[in-house]
Amino acid sequence: MKIALDAFGGDNAPDEVIKGAVSAIADFAAGGSPVEIILTGDENTIKSRISALGVSDKNITIVNADGVIKIEDDPMSIRTTKKESSMGKAFALVASGEVDAFVSAGSTAALVVGATMLVGRMKGVKRPALAPLMPGINGFYMLLDGGANMECRADMLAQFGVMGSIFMQKIMGVENPRVGLLNVGSEREKGRELEMKAYEALQNAPVNFVGNVEGRDPIANLCDVAVTDGFTGNIYLKAVEGMGGFMKASLREIFSANAGSKVGYLLSKKGVKALSKKTDYREVGGSPLLGIKKPVIKAHGSSDERAFKNAIGQAINFCGAIGEIEAGIAALKEEN
Amino acid sequence: MKIALDAFGGDNAPDEVIKGAVSAIADFAAGGSPVEIILTGDENTIKSRISALGVSDKNITIVNADGVIKIEDDPMSIRTTKKESSMGKAFALVASGEVDAFVSAGSTAALVVGATMLVGRMKGVKRPALAPLMPGINGFYMLLDGGANMECRADMLAQFGVMGSIFMQKIMGVENPRVGLLNVGSEREKGRELEMKAYEALQNAPVNFVGNVEGRDPIANLCDVAVTDGFTGNIYLKAVEGMGGFMKASLREIFSANAGSKVGYLLSKKGVKALSKKTDYREVGGSPLLGIKKPVIKAHGSSDERAFKNAIGQAINFCGAIGEIEAGIAALKEEN
Numbered sequence: 001m002k003i004a005l006d007a008f009g010g011d012n013a014p015d016e017v018i019k020g021a022v023s024a025i026a027d028f029a030a031g032g033s034p035v036e037i038i039l040t041g042d043e044n045t046i047k048s049r050i051s052a053l054g055v056s057d058k059n060i061t062i063v064n065a066d067g068v069i070k071i072e073d074d075p076m077s078i079r080t081t082k083k084e085s086s087m088g089k090a091f092a093l094v095a096s097g098e099v100d101a102f103v104s105a106g107s108t109a110a111l112v113v114g115a116t117m118l119v120g121r122m123k124g125v126k127r128p129a130l131a132p133l134m135p136g137i138n139g140f141y142m143l144l145d146g147g148a149n150m151e152c153r154a155d156m157l158a159q160f161g162v163m164g165s166i167f168m169q170k171i172m173g174v175e176n177p178r179v180g181l182l183n184v185g186s187e188r189e190k191g192r193e194l195e196m197k198a199y200e201a202l203q204n205a206p207v208n209f210v211g212n213v214e215g216r217d218p219i220a221n222l223c224d225v226a227v228t229d230g231f232t233g234n235i236y237l238k239a240v241e242g243m244g245g246f247m248k249a250s251l252r253e254i255f256s257a258n259a260g261s262k263v264g265y266l267l268s269k270k271g272v273k274a275l276s277k278k279t280d281y282r283e284v285g286g287s288p289l290l291g292i293k294k295p296v297i298k299a300h301g302s303s304d305e306r307a308f309k310n311a312i313g314q315a316i317n318f319c320g321a322i323g324e325i326e327a328g329i330a331a332l333k334e335e336n
Numbered sequence: 337m338k339i340a341l342d343a344f345g346g347d348n349a350p351d352e353v354i355k356g357a358v359s360a361i362a363d364f365a366a367g368g369s370p371v372e373i374i375l376t377g378d379e380n381t382i383k384s385r386i387s388a389l390g391v392s393d394k395n396i397t398i399v400n401a402d403g404v405i406k407i408e409d410d411p412m413s414i415r416t417t418k419k420e421s422s423m424g425k426a427f428a429l430v431a432s433g434e435v436d437a438f439v440s441a442g443s444t445a446a447l448v449v450g451a452t453m454l455v456g457r458m459k460g461v462k463r464p465a466l467a468p469l470m471p472g473i474n475g476f477y478m479l480l481d482g483g484a485n486m487e488c489r490a491d492m493l494a495q496f497g498v499m500g501s502i503f504m505q506k507i508m509g510v511e512n513p514r515v516g517l518l519n520v521g522s523e524r525e526k527g528r529e530l531e532m533k534a535y536e537a538l539q540n541a542p543v544n545f546v547g548n549v550e551g552r553d554p555i556a557n558l559c560d561v562a563v564t565d566g567f568t569g570n571i572y573l574k575a576v577e578g579m580g581g582f583m584k585a586s587l588r589e590i591f592s593a594n595a596g597s598k599v600g601y602l603l604s605k606k607g608v609k610a611l612s613k614k615t616d617y618r619e620v621g622g623s624p625l626l627g628i629k630k631p632v633i634k635a636h637g638s639s640d641e642r643a644f645k646n647a648i649g650q651a652i653n654f655c656g657a658i659g660e661i662e663a664g665i666a667a668l669k670e671e672n
Contacts, residue, residue: 216575240551255604
């Protein structure tokens with residue numbers, strides 16, 4: 001199996017990307033065969049960093065690229081002026097079939113455009129969705145769409161439910177995932193016209209639809225998949241991230257206040273670490289882009305070695321679920 | 337000054353409502369005169385609870401009512417079958433001018449319907465907005481609309497910005513409040529058609545518009561007023577509440593794990609209490625309903641004595657800002 005990895009995506013590129021690749025090659029295998037990583041980016045820099053880091057380049061291939069597409073760049077430039085960038089080159093490899101999957105911590109907008117236009121949507125999929133795994137009190141749930149599509153129709157939301165459900169089952173090992181529709185109340189008639197129509201579409205979809213869920217419900221793990229449009233999803237996910245950051249900052253403040261509270265930290269360290277692990281996106285990898293012909297994973301911008309390694313692991317597993325997602329979309333079509 | 341208080345609204349009614357009223361009468365004065373509270377609800381029950389609690393009924397008047405409008409009741413019934421309920425009777429007192437303001441911890445939906453239809457919108461106001469005060473890292477900010485209007489137009493969002501700004505300035509003492517538009521990115525062209533139009537409308541509004549804010553920004557206090565439609569606002573506020581609950585549950589878990597961590601709690605108690613106060617809605621009262629002719633405050637469903645007291649204090653201050661909000665709405669109209 002071959003995975004393309006954007007060596008210059010994210011805040012900690014290229015060092016943590018390289019270390020993550022090495023770590024993944026050491027730890028993972030795909031069907032008994034080793035995993036090969038194709039790093040895209042400036043070849044000389046990558047070579048010199050591999051050497052400086054003193055890591056092995058076994059099963060790593062470098063594909064030279066010119067520059068990086070930045071968050072502030074027009075995402076459409078991935079097809080034009082940024083075609084030769086580290087992300088652009090990787091998309092060419094996915095599109096041509098030279099690699100099986102792609103992981104990048106670079107610009108989300110460019111990744112969505114590139115995946116949609118250069119790799120292409122799965123048959124029958126109306127819109128691909130960005131599907132982050134979010135920390136809940138008792139484990140991770142999937143939110144989609146996390147921001148790929150600002151305006152959605154009900155049939156798109158039903159597809160999101162099907163794709164998210166299959167991902168959670170096949171990759172995350174959740175039995176019979178509970179799919180909820182993000183809404184302002186639990187009653188069927190709540191929300192906008194979009195939610196009322198999506199409620200019906202999800203009821204007729206081949207998923208375990210548990211009805212409407214409110215903003216606090218996914219966090220309490222009342223569903224495994226929370227479906228919404230990309231505008232609402234993006235606001236929701238950043239609110240959750242913001243409050244998560246508030247939580248961590250408050251803990252730091254509490255424990256660093258004085259000599260006594262520092263001892264307090266030492267006595268409570270185990271619990272603090274457990275909480276930290278529970279809310280750590282690095283544990284689960286990145287955000288898959290669901291509805292694209294090949295696995296494309298958006299790694300968090302601040303990913304480190306472990307996050308990149310786990311995103312690569314996620315991409316490996318994702319390869320085995322593409323066929324099932326396609327089948328799920330076809331089954332949804334038949335039911336509607 | 338006379339404030340109507342729904343004695344049977346909320347999870348802790350009527351005892352905490354009564355105690356909150358007594359506490360407010362003891363602590364607050366409006367322009368040198370005492371505050372009078374009109375409790376609405378079953379007269380016999382209220383009388384017997386006042387007696388059982390052993391509190392003074394000085395400056396308390398009871399207006400007898402029949403039953404309560406519940407969360408599961410049709411909110412429109414506040415005008416028909418539930419007209420005689422504790423909330424319905426209070427609305428009659430506001431509408432007739434017998435009281436100056438109204439506080440209730442009862443059904444939000446019924447409160448919005450009653451305020452809009454029985455008390456009425458301010459001149460020029462297109463839609464009233466529910467405006468909760470939300471905990472940020474360095475203090476509270478206002479979110480509106482928190483759920484009164486599922487579908488909004490840009491001109492409504494501009495009005496929300498004006499009303500929220502005046503409230504934060506006059507009642508919360510924020511100098512030159514920063515008004516942000518909740519969006520998926522900071523760049524001007526981000527979001528849906530609604531956000532693009534609202535951006536322009538807010539730029540032309542008589543407020544200190546700081547542009548788009550993302551979901552995590554209000555929590556980091558990058559604005560004092562976060563403007564959005566009621567669907568997005570409700571999802572956002574419940575996500576924030578959910579993560580706040582996650583935070584508190586995690587702290588409890590950390591500190592109760594074992595004998596050592598219990599000592600850890602004792603050593604860190606001051607910081608934990610400071611955090612708890614920082615995120616405590618009871619400190620600020622309730623959620624004002626902005627754009628109604630008279631002050632109407634939605635107190636949190638789980639309000640206790642202190643929360644009811646502070647919501648009454650907020651209602652008293654709110655009375656002095658109604659004229660300014662009306663003037664702000666008129667000024668906005670002139671500029672557009």
